[in-house]
Amino acid sequence: MSGPMSGSISASAIETAPPIRGARGPAIRARSPRTLPLGRLARRGLALALSLAAWHLAASHRLDLGLVTFRNVPTPAAAAQAAWALLHAPLLPTHLGASLVRVLSGFLAALGTGIALGLAIGRSRLARDLLLPPLEVLRPIPAVAWIPLAILMFPSSEVSMAFITFTGALFPILLNTVHGVESVHPRLVAAARSLGAGDTAILREVILPGAAPSIVTGAAIGMGTAWFCLVTAEMISGQYGIGYFTWESYTLQNYDDIVVGMLLIGLLGMGSSLVVRWLGERATPWIGAGAQR
Amino acid sequence: MSAGAAWAGLPAADGHVAIRGGAIRLGRGAAAFDVVENIGLDIPARQFVCILGPSGCGKSTLLGAVAGHLALSRGSVSLDGQAVTGPHPDRGIVFQQHTLFPWLSVLDNVAFGSKMSGVGRAERRERARALLAQVGLSDFVEAYPAELSGGMQQRVEIARALINQPRVLLMDEPFGALDAQTRLTMQELLLDIWTRHRTTILFVTHDIDEALFLADRLIVMTPRPGRILDDIPLAFGRPRDRGLITDPRFTAIKQRCLALLQGAPGGVPLARLSPIGMP
Numbered sequence: 001m002s003g004p005m006s007g008s009i010s011a012s013a014i015e016t017a018p019p020i021r022g023a024r025g026p027a028i029r030a031r032s033p034r035t036l037p038l039g040r041l042a043r044r045g046l047a048l049a050l051s052l053a054a055w056h057l058a059a060s061h062r063l064d065l066g067l068v069t070f071r072n073v074p075t076p077a078a079a080a081q082a083a084w085a086l087l088h089a090p091l092l093p094t095h096l097g098a099s100l101v102r103v104l105s106g107f108l109a110a111l112g113t114g115i116a117l118g119l120a121i122g123r124s125r126l127a128r129d130l131l132l133p134p135l136e137v138l139r140p141i142p143a144v145a146w147i148p149l150a151i152l153m154f155p156s157s158e159v160s161m162a163f164i165t166f167t168g169a170l171f172p173i174l175l176n177t178v179h180g181v182e183s184v185h186p187r188l189v190a191a192a193r194s195l196g197a198g199d200t201a202i203l204r205e206v207i208l209p210g211a212a213p214s215i216v217t218g219a220a221i222g223m224g225t226a227w228f229c230l231v232t233a234e235m236i237s238g239q240y241g242i243g244y245f246t247w248e249s250y251t252l253q254n255y256d257d258i259v260v261g262m263l264l265i266g267l268l269g270m271g272s273s274l275v276v277r278w279l280g281e282r283a284t285p286w287i288g289a290g291a292q293r
Numbered sequence: 294m295s296a297g298a299a300w301a302g303l304p305a306a307d308g309h310v311a312i313r314g315g316a317i318r319l320g321r322g323a324a325a326f327d328v329v330e331n332i333g334l335d336i337p338a339r340q341f342v343c344i345l346g347p348s349g350c351g352k353s354t355l356l357g358a359v360a361g362h363l364a365l366s367r368g369s370v371s372l373d374g375q376a377v378t379g380p381h382p383d384r385g386i387v388f389q390q391h392t393l394f395p396w397l398s399v400l401d402n403v404a405f406g407s408k409m410s411g412v413g414r415a416e417r418r419e420r421a422r423a424l425l426a427q428v429g430l431s432d433f434v435e436a437y438p439a440e441l442s443g444g445m446q447q448r449v450e451i452a453r454a455l456i457n458q459p460r461v462l463l464m465d466e467p468f469g470a471l472d473a474q475t476r477l478t479m480q481e482l483l484l485d486i487w488t489r490h491r492t493t494i495l496f497v498t499h500d501i502d503e504a505l506f507l508a509d510r511l512i513v514m515t516p517r518p519g520r521i522l523d524d525i526p527l528a529f530g531r532p533r534d535r536g537l538i539t540d541p542r543f544t545a546i547k548q549r550c551l552a553l554l555q556g557a558p559g560g561v562p563l564a565r566l567s568p569i570g571m572p
Contacts, residue, residue, distance in 0.1 A: 190362050190569045191392035196382035196409035196457060205405070209396040286396045289437035 052076050074256040082256035083263070091240075096268075098240035099230060102158065103272070106165025107226045111219060114170050118177025118215075123207065135174070143168045143229035147236055161233040161241075168229030169222035176218025180211030213287055216280030223276045227269035242268065307338035307373050308460035308493035310359060314368035317354050319571055327518040328354045328566060332368070334512065334521065338460075341487065341494045343504035346514030346522075347554060349563025352497045353465045355519070357568030359495060360386045360463050372460060382406055385454030385492075386463040386568065389470055391446040393438035399425065399449050400434040406457040417456075424452040427486060444475040451483070455490050464496045465568050468503070477535070480506055484533060501550045505543055506533060513553050517563055523553055 036044070057063075059075040074082070086092055117135075120127035143164050154160035184207055192206045234243030246261030281287070315332035318325050329351035336342050344352045357363040359370055361380040370377040372384065393402045400421050407417035425434055428448040438446055447467055454462060468476040480503060487494065498504050504511055505527060513523040525546060529537055537543055 185392075186569055187388060187390065187392045187567075188394065190360075190380070191386070191388065192394075192405070192409075193362070193380040194360055194382065194384065194386045195406040195453065197405075198409075201409055205408075206394065209394070212396070284396070286437045286439070289395075289439045 072255055074259055078256045079259040079263070082254075083260045086257065086260055094240050095242055095245050098238075098244075099234065099242045099268070102161050102234075102241065103165055103223075103226050103230050106162040106230070107169045107223055109162070110166045110169035110173055110222055110226070113166075114173030114218065114222070115177050115215060118174050119181060119203065119207065119211070121174075122178045122181025122211070123203065135171075138167075139171050141167075143225075144232050147233060150233075157239070161230065161238065164233035165226040165230045168225040172221040172225060173215070173218040176214045176221070177211055180214025180218075181207055183214065184210035212284050216277070216284060219280065220273050220276045223273045224269055227265065227272065231265055309338045309373050310334070310336040310461055310493060310495065311371045312355075312359070312368065313371075315355070315358065315365050315370060316367040317351065317358055317363060318366040319354070319363075319566070327366075329514075329517075329519040330367075331520055336493055336495065336510075338373075339491045339493055341496065341507060341509045342512060343496045343498055343508035343510075344512045344514060345498060345501065345504045345550065345554075346519060347516050347563075348499060348565055350514045350516050351519035351566060352514055353568050354566045356386070356463050356465050356495060356497050357570070359461070360384050360568055362386075362569045382410065382457035383459055384461045384463060385457055385459035387447070387450045387454055387465065387467045388568065389466040391438065391443075391450055393446060393449055393453070395438055397438075398434065399430065399436050399438065399441070402438065402449055403452045403456055405453060410457070420456055421452070424455055425449075427489065428452045428482065442475075443471050444479055447471065447479060448482070451486065455486070455492075458490075459492055461493045461495060462490075463568075464494065466498055467496075469498070469500075476500075476503070481535075483507065484531075488532070501547055501554075502538060505529075505546060505550075506537060511546075511550070513550060523549075525549070 056076050058070045059073045059078075061070075063070040117131060121131055122128075146164055146167055147160075150160040150163050151157070154163060188206055188210065189202055192202055197205060230241070231243030231246070234241040235247040238244035238247075242261055242264050246258055246265070249255070249257035249261060312332050312334040315334075316330040317328045319328050320326055332355060344355070346352045354363060358365050359377065361377050361384065377384070393399075394405070397405065400418060403421035403424055404417040407420055408414075412420070422431070422434060425431055428451060430445060430448055430452070433441060433445065438449065441449065450467065451462075468479045471479060484507065496504070496507060508527055511523075511525040511527055512521055513525065514520065515522045527546065529540070529543065
């Protein structure tokens with residue numbers, strides 16, 4: 001564990017340096033998170049290092065607390081070795097590819113459906129009355145509970161897994177879209193009408209861009225839940241995929257690989273949420289404009 | 294520039310507004326109330342009319358009915374003999390709080406009306422550029438509305454309404470949220486623009502000085518339910534400058550307006566209504 005430790009030591013040595021706040025160039029579009037001062041960055045690095053150390057101690061001493069036991073938990077070093085081995089395993093691209101295809105197809109279907117339904121519900125009282133009650137009944141059902149029915153409903157197991165991710169991503173996107181549509185001020189709509197906009201133009205030129213920031217938020221949350229749901233689906237009816245890999249490692253007693261699978265899932269979920277946010281910021285460049293004035 | 298020059302920016306037809314026996318009711322059921330009643334008003338083409346009245350008297354609501362955002366409960370509104378049935382780019386409107394689209398640049402905000410009427414991108418941007426030059430914002434075409442000051446945002450609003458060559462420009466206390474100095478600048482700017490875009494203007498305000506400085510004619514309204522209390526012609530010459538405010542004829546009419554507004558019954562100021570209905 002020399003990596004993070006040495007990093008934090010060198011960082012804390014600079015901690016006495018004058019604060020760098022304000023030393024950055026003029027930030028025009030200040031939407032990206034502020035860079036933390038080095039002292040706090042060091043503290044956060046230290047926290048990570050301490051967690052790793054605690055994990056190492058508990059796993060290497062096979063700590064048994066009765067209620068919870070670390071007897072079968074691999075050490076960080078074993079997990080790192082397994083990760084290194086997996087990086088060179090021929091099956092890794094297959095696992096990753098299978099998971100990515102499932103998540104992306106489910107997510108994109110949820111994005112299209114969520115935005116379309118959200119616009120309809122947010123704009124039309126009839127659509128709200130017809131669509132909202134059944135959706136409210138379906139919403140609290142967790143993705144795992146869908147699995148048996150999904151297997152029965154979809155002859156292809158690939159489609160059934162994509163469907164599970166779809167159900168997970170749909171609701172955050174849908175609800176945020178409805179919220180975004182409702183947040184568009186009636187005055188903006190009135191102004192657009194006085195400028196000659198018809199119903200379609202109002203939807204395309206006013207409602208959709210007005211709701212865009214909320215849709216981006218919903219999409220980022222939806223991407224996270226899509227991964228969450230995918231892994232559950234893969235554990236039960238998968239053949240390849242990261243969730244399947246994790247569950248298979250348990251059944252084959254490759255305990256080191258369990259942790260590797262978990263970390264991989266975390267990284268992929270975080271990474272794809274970041275990609276969605278990045279794309280979202282590109283799509284809504286006006287957000288944060290004027291904040292510096 | 295040829296495209297911008299060919300487009301004269303002048304309204305196609307006249308701009309004669311007529312309101313006959315107009316009344317507006319807002320609210321539902323037992324909570325419904327009359328906002329304005331028995332409004333009869335004839336505004337000849339290219340006249341600058343200010344509507345003056347206490348807060349909540351329904352002058353903004355009346356403006357909303359001319360814009361077509363609200364329906365009259367009785368009577369009729371027409372423009373050049375055609376009944377008003379809904380919003381139309383012939384009747385441009387500028388609100389007190391800006392309604393610029395936050396996601397469009399200043400240039401694309403102004404060009405919006407032309408986009409709606411199917412004008413090509415290059416052509417409509419050329420028109421928008423010409424209008425932004427007239428309101429003194431040539432240096433801010435690429436900015437987002439949130440990056441502008443309140444006065445600049447209202448300049449963009451005016452330019453945006455004018456791109457459709459409206460026959461009537463409806464203005465609902467457009468400078469009411471600005472500081473005193475900016476308000477004076479904007480009044481002079483508006484008169485300057487009006488010499489180039491000779492539309493009919495219906496301008497709602499509760500500022501007597503503003504109304505007298507701008508208008509050809511002043512309509513004074515009673516508190517809610519609003520009715521027309523007086524109709525005063527303002528025969529001051531044009532172009533007007535700030536010196537007008539100390540002119541004895543100006544102060545005489547100002548005295549008369551103050552007396553009218555103070556003499557009106559109903560002391561408690563009412564909540565402001567908006568041109569698109571209940572706040």
